[in-house]
Amino acid sequence: MSFDLDGSNHLVKQSIHGTFETTEEHQVVPFLPRLMIEKSFVLNKRKSNLSNIPLPQSAATFYNGFSPQFEILESCESTMRLHLYLKAGKDDVSAGVPGKFLHAVIGYDVSDVGSIASTIMYALYLNETIKSDQFCTVPIINMKRTDLSSHAELKWLLDSCHIDVPSLHFVDEIDLSYFDLFGCLKLVLVNGHKLPTRQEALKEAVVEVFNCRKGESVYPWVETVTVDQDCSCCSLIAEKLFLTSPELLAGQRFSELLLAGILMDTGNLTSPHCTTKDKYMATLLLNGAGRFRSNGLYQIMRYKMYDISDLKVVDILRKDFKKWTRGGKPDPTGSRSMVSNIGMSSIGISLDQFLAHERSSKEEIKYFQQGDTGLC
Numbered sequence: 522m523s524f525d526l527d528g529s530n531h532l533v534k535q536s537i538h539g540t541f542e543t544t545e546e547h548q549v550v551p552f553l554p555r556l557m558i559e560k561s562f563v564l565n566k567r568k569s570n571l572s573n574i575p576l577p578q579s580a581a582t583f584y585n586g587f588s589p590q591f592e593i594l595e596s597c598e599s600t601m602r603l604h605l606y607l608k609a610g611k612d613d614v615s616a617g618v619p620g621k622f623l624h625a626v627i628g629y630d631v632s633d634v635g636s637i638a639s640t641i642m643y644a645l646y647l648n649e650t651i652k653s654d655q656f657c658t659v660p661i662i663n664m665k666r667t668d669l670s671s672h673a674e675l676k677w678l679l680d681s682c683h684i685d686v687p688s689l690h691f692v693d694e695i696d697l698s699y700f701d702l703f704g705c706l707k708l709v710l711v712n713g714h715k716l717p718t719r720q721e722a723l724k725e726a727v728v729e730v731f732n733c734r735k736g737e738s739v740y741p742w743v744e745t746v747t748v749d750q751d752c753s754c755c756s757l758i759a760e761k762l763f764l765t766s767p768e769l770l771a772g773q774r775f776s777e778l779l780l781a782g783i784l785m786d787t788g789n790l791t792s793p794h795c796t797t798k799d800k801y802m803a804t805l806l807l808n809g810a811g812r813f814r815s816n817g818l819y820q821i822m823r824y825k826m827y828d829i830s831d832l833k834v835v836d837i838l839r840k841d842f843k844k845w846t847r848g849g850k851p852d853p854t855g856s857r858s859m860v861s862n863i864g865m866s867s868i869g870i871s872l873d874q875f876l877a878h879e880r881s882s883k884e885e886i887k888y889f890q891q892g893d894t895g896l897c
Contacts, residue, residue, distance in 0.1 A: 597772030600683050606645060607688035610659035614695060622707050623700045624656040627692070629713035630663045632672055634822060637662060638782035639711050639754040641684070643731060646758060647709065649766050656707070659690055663717075666691040670833075674825035682778045701726050712754045714739045732757055752796040755782030759802040776809030781822060789819040 614623070626644035628636040644660035651658065669675060669686070679686055697720075700706035706726040710716060714733035716724055729745040732754040739746055749757070759779045762770055770776050783803050787795040790803060803815060810818040 597683070597774050599769040599772040599775040602769070603641075603645060603775065604683070604685050604688070606648060607660075607685055610657060611688045611690065613657045614659060614690065618657045618700070618705065621657045622655055622705050623697075624651075624658040624707050624709065625661045625697065626658065626709040626711055627661040628663050628711045630692075630717045630719075632664045632668060632675070633785065634674060634678060635753060635755055635782040635786040636712055637675060637679075638778045639732075639758055641689075642755070642758045642762070642779055643709070643711050645769075646761055646765070649769075661695065661697070662689055662691045664691060665693040667693075672826075673828055674822050677825050678778065678781050678822065682774045684778070697723055697726075750796065750798060751794060752798045753783045753786035753802075755779045755786065756796075756799045756802040759783070759806060760798070763805065770806065771808075773808050773811055776806040777811070777818070778809070780806040780809040780815065781818060784815060784819045785822055789816065 613621070624647070626640055626647065628640040640660045640662060644658055648658040669691075697706060697708075701723055706723070708716075708723060708727045709729040709731060710727055710733075711731045714730060714737035715721075716727065724740055725742075727740055727743055729747075730739045730743055731747045732749045733739055733746065735748055747757070759770070762779075770779075780803060783799055783806070784790065786792075787799050787803075790800055807815060813821065
């Protein structure tokens with residue numbers, strides 16, 4: 522048993538010895554070899570306080586309570602494999618993926634838990650099953666890295682699952698058109714049938730569509746198409762991993778990512794669209810919920826979605842922002858058309874509360890309008 526305390530390893534090993542001694546004189550026969558069982562634990566400082574979240578009662582909470590400062594987590598081999606995979610992909614892309622195809626897994630431009638989880642996990646699944654030196658398979662998070670700060674539920678989940686966020690690729694950090702220009706881009710579209718409008722120029726690089734709905738028209742040249750079964754995309758990926766690499770799902774933090782995606786996609790398994798497969802996979806991944814159990818994990822995610830107490834004004838505005846571009850009539854000279862940009866943010870609180878959130882709220886609003894949205 523080993524404990525990692527504040528970055529330094531203090532190793533404590535427990536071993537079980539066994540021998541068998543006969544009653545004959547001067548004869549000792551070894552019966553069992555030395556058996557060593559080793560586990561590693563990490564002592565982490567808590568980054569968020571969960572005591573104000575109305576969690577369902579559980580035996581673990583009753584007997585152990587909540588430590589205000591620390592939590593002890595068992596190290597997970599599958600999480601380490603994911604960490605090494607993401608870091609290797611980051612290094613390859615930084616080097617320009619020499620001599621390989623960039624096999625990019627990208628979801629629709631929806632910043633929810635299910636989309637992020639399915640993008641990361643399906644990329645790992647493809648990397649584990651294809652095993653080709655010709656491909657550099659990486660997940661591309663279809664949002665700006667700065668937008669992550671607006672989604673407390675995503676930040677909490679990635680941290681809870683020990684996902685190395687700096688090793689992830691966000692869409693604003695990688696020029697996919699560069700790889701497409703040289704013919705070395707292959708896109709896998711997850712949880713949708715077509716690329717968003719702003720990425721439509723890359724459509725000829727799409728080689729696979731995973732989890733599109735029945736009846737949706739996909740690009741005619743795509744041969745590998747997986748039609749959904751009315752279940753969560755994370756359920757389909759979990760099923761594939763159970764069939765090909767079940768050892769990956771043995772770790773709690775690894776299972777938590779997929780379980781969170783299923784719970785959020787299905788409204789904690791209560792949505793009318795929730796299927797038997799969703800419930801079955803959620804049961805198999807139950808270890809991922811840890812002491813909170815599935816109900817508690819879902820309540821944490823829901824609470825984090827609407828909690829803006831730790832967000833800056835810019836993050837609140839960016840959290841749920843929509844933008845429309847409209848073409849107008851030609852200007853008086855007739856040389857060009859007037860284009861108007863319309864933006865709208867849903868903040869979820871009253872204007873008085875919003876303006877009182879920070880002293881510089883008005884200045885932050887102007888900064889957001891000019892720098893982040895392109896409205897001015």
